[in-house]
Amino acid sequence: MPTRALCWFRRDLRLDDHAPLSQALINHDEIHCVFVFDTTILDALPRQDRRVEFIWHAVAELKETLRQQGSDLIVEHGDPATLIPRLAHRLGAHAVYCAEDYEPAARQRDTRVAETLKQAGIAFHALKDQVIFAKDEILTAAGRPYTVFTPYKNAWLARLHPRDYATWESKTLVSRLARHDDTLVMPSLDQLGFGDTDLCTLRLPLGTSGAETLLKDFLERMDDYAQTRDFPGIKGVSYLSPHLRFGTLSIRRLVKHALEHGGDGASTWLSELIWREFYQQLLWHFPHAATTSFKPEYRDLAFENDTARFEAWREGATGYPIVDAAMRQLKRSGWMHNRLRMIVASFLVKDLLIDWRWGERHFAELLLDFDLAANNGGWQWAASTGCDAQPYFRIFNPVTQSERFDPEGHFIRRYVPELATLDKRAIHAPWKAKVLPAGFTLGRDYPFPIVDHAAQREKALALFGKREG
Template sequence: MKTVMWFRQDLRLDDNKALYNVFHNLNDEDEVLLIFQVNPKQFINQSYNHDAFFSSVKKFRTDLNTQGHLQIIYGDPIESFKTLKKSVSDWNKIYFNEDTSGYGAKRDLIAIEFFKENKISFHSYQNNYLHGVKEIKKENGEDYKVFTPYYRKWIELTKETPLKVKFNKSKIYSEVLFPTDEQKFDQLLKKINHPFDKVGSETAIQSMKKFINNDICEYHKSRDIPSLDKTSHLSNYLRTGELSIRTLWNEIEKQNYSEGKETFKKELCWREFYNMIYTNYPNQKETPIKEQFMFIEWENSQEKFEAWKKGETGYPIIDAAMRQLLKSGWMHNRLRMIVSSFLVKDLLIDWRWGEKYFQKMLIDYDPASNIGGWQWAASTGTDAAPYFRIFNPTTQAQKFDPDGKYISKYVPELVNLPQNYIHQPDKLSKDQQQKYKMFLGETYPYPIVNHKERRKNAILEFESSKSKYRSEQ
């Protein structure tokens, strides 16, 4: 009989719950099919996000094929499984790690119905988080909507330890089942515009160890300074599953106490809190969680949106962050909050525009972990971000990039400015512009909005939406 291991966002062999249980429950006569299903409807073309993920899949496939074969099935998931069942009639079991939110959750529900109809026993596991979405509840059984009490309960719960998978390559079915599908996948890989080489589970483990050994102790101080670049850079490995959350937690817990360590653990809890929120609000990418903000009248200036995307807003910290994103597909976490606030509050551009742009551009985009986080940037999510919390991009830059090192790296036209002007080049006189060879409106734009005025305007708009919502109840 044939047992299928269906890989998705779990691109590793070790500490993989579904794979562990495949070999743990395998009968002597069974063979294992290792499957990766490719659905073209999920592709985001010309996208860092797309290219980073499939660079990881490519690496995983290459590594795995030294011990067996990763079967590629290409197309609609259910049609792919129908074809697989016709080709492998004695397939009677499938193992996979569950998705509880977004597209993955919907796909799994449909797939499970297919498995039931075809008498294929299915075994799914909570693998991507330390605690599943149903594990942490209030005393009355309700879900938490505020982070702090959720964290208090989360931190006290026992965390699972990593699993050692006894991978038996002699049990792997290695004959290529669908050569045409594999050719399609090879063509997809050739079209990657931004190949990423820092991929694979070994690289993920090395990155984890580097962060823990060098940076975690001071994480609470250094994480907000973009020029230091001392965040963990592990989010994409967690997204792809090249790094196990249990392995990461286990390595962290081996370290001596430090404030940085405790701060990072809290960040991992935020990841799980947002996964719970996304599961409970599956439409959060399109509909405000806080219904009182459904009546905001967005200005949605296409011209200003393009300026924001290109890093041409006249606010140096915004422009540096957006140019970093354009150049690398990554952005420092503090800056993600600042540019999000600026788009939604200063420009009054619909948060869904920003969500879609981040989904395309960020290599680690994951709405289930709030990497994107536009509900919170817009204050339409939980109470984590009140609507009147509006970042001032200039004071944020002065606080977190005081010497302008980060700005200078990504906005080179400002590199010659003295420290007291690099955050506000619009304050330069004509003579000073001549002196520093930096001309407003020519080499660098004037600010496209006045932050002080736009802050007042945004608050009024949010309050107006609340009033309209109350009047319709």
């Protein structure tokens, strides 16, 4: 008897190398595809949100690709916990397929969906797709989750087998995609309750086609990655993080590229991909870390939480050029270079003595590539509150970081143009310059530092040191 399945797309907005879709095509005779604009997430967002527009374009391209295959994408808007079981029942589906999601809220949602489907006699299959290893697949010899990255990475690499990053091939089974006689309408951004943003003017390639463009460009630069990745003023990183976040590229393909390419650049990039999985498995095993410090001794630190200083940090007006340039990059583009994420996080927590969760929430509001596991893990690393964290006594000096990673001041000049006339020595710490350009007045054209780094460093050491003892 012919069987029918529903493939539910979420953070896997592609047809290529798609584990749930491939399994559905193998196991069933007719496959319907659906994406839900989830109101339980969207309702909390501002009317203009770059991520919603990024997703909308990816979904539109996915829909068009399915149409070219003679099928279509059903696009819904509402609560998937209600819509998915209802749709599966209406279509007469015998099973629903989707990719596993490891965030606490997503796990709760999937449990609700699975239970409702079970009551209707419909199977629910959540398959691993956004990571190489998930859940309990990488454990210590004692059967515990790793809480330090390097041992985790070593275990990850030791276990890795070509079958783990083998890509799924489904082209021969496309005839099993459901045909739709009537055109399925996709809601516009406005109908979803959102307006256009500046996403298109940022010239970020969108959808799976955009992801392929970026990947091709990066593969040509991969050999230099280890030497260039820490310098925000040059084109050194992959810029693939939004596409990896929303699954317009598969992690298996990226790992395969890194392994086949070889060399220091590819090895360093692979290590970054493994960091992503390290944070994913941490959130799975320790969901409490999503809302509180991983280390119990740092859960009630007496942060000063000065709101005026926090606002200066948010707006890029701290008087520390590298910090301000980074925060303005985030506000302007929805993205921030990874080295800068570490610098500004350390500055907020260790210099301004503000709770890391304030910064984490700000990043969550603006980052196009926002991923709960990676964002939380990165902030707790910088704040010294997480597992495998930066030790509390290691505090980034924003001036020396600026001098080292933006030595000519190119990045600062791009995002803090009021400093463009300063030379490459003065631009990192204008208040220390013996001579400033004519017409430039510190305190008028650019602020004095809102804190003294040396003094705040001692305060941070005292604050964390009390708890460490």
